[in-house]
Amino acid sequence: MLYATASQTVGPYLHIGLADRYCDDLTGDAPGLRDSRIVIEGRVLDGQGAPVPDGMVEIWQANPNGRYRHPEDERTHLPLVDGFTGFGRVPTGPDGSFRFITVKPGAVPDVHGVPQAPHILVSVFMRGLLKHVATRMYFPDEAAANANDGVLRLVPPARRDTxxxxxxxxGALRWDIVLQGEGETVFFDI
Structure with a gap:
């Protein structure tokens, strides 16, 4: 007879084996991007507004040309950027803070070929979660593109600002990730 095993959360030790794989500067090996670097910083907050001091934030994005460094992105007419992987990972600090240095991504098409607003894909890992949560961060200077973004339009207007x-x-971009409660960030099923 087979018995179901208990489910487990991500746990407090999710950082084990990852410390040497943190990357907060996605532009580090891409000297051609130095003049277009941006800083994104924020905090991960729980349902009571308290900081999450032992979480981890990952980002994944296209390069400024709108191309991902991934084999499934076959749009070879768009150049890759040497030294730019589009992936970053950092632990949260004691105050729940995180910080990335990157570049603004170019627009990428959705599954129907319609351009999406520039955005960064974000995953959050922390103790107490059965699996990570996924969301997106959009840019404040892209009002017209944001208004036409197919994914952002699926979000109720009152919650889009999250x-x-x-x-x-x-000059840095500020964006907090609120896991529950008032001002909760919109998360997506993946």
């Missing part, structure tokens, strides 16, 4: 970063006084 997916759009805001420009800080220092």
């Amino acid at each position: 997916l759009v970063a805001r420009r800080g006084d220092d």
Whole structure:
């Protein structure tokens, strides 16, 4: 007879074996991108608004030309950028903070070939989750493209702002990820 095993959460030890694989600067080996670098920073907050000090945030994005460095992106007419992988991973700090240096991605087509607004795919891992959560971060200076983005239009208008970063006084993009409760970030099934 077979018995079901208990489900387990991601656990408090999700960082084991990943410390040497953190990458907060996606432009590090791409000298041609130095002038177009942007900073994205924020915090991961739980349902009570408390920081998540032991989480992990991953991002995945297209390059400025709108092409992913992935074999399934067969749009070879769009150039890749040497040294830019489009993938980043960082642990959250004691105050739930995270920070990436990257570039604004170009628009990529959806499954119907319609251009999407520039965005970054984001995954969050933390203790207590049965699996990671996935969301997107959009750019505040892309109002027209955001208004026409097929995925963003699926989100109720009152909640869309949870997916759009805001420009800080220092020029960095600020975007907090709220896991539950008031101001909860919109998450997507993947």
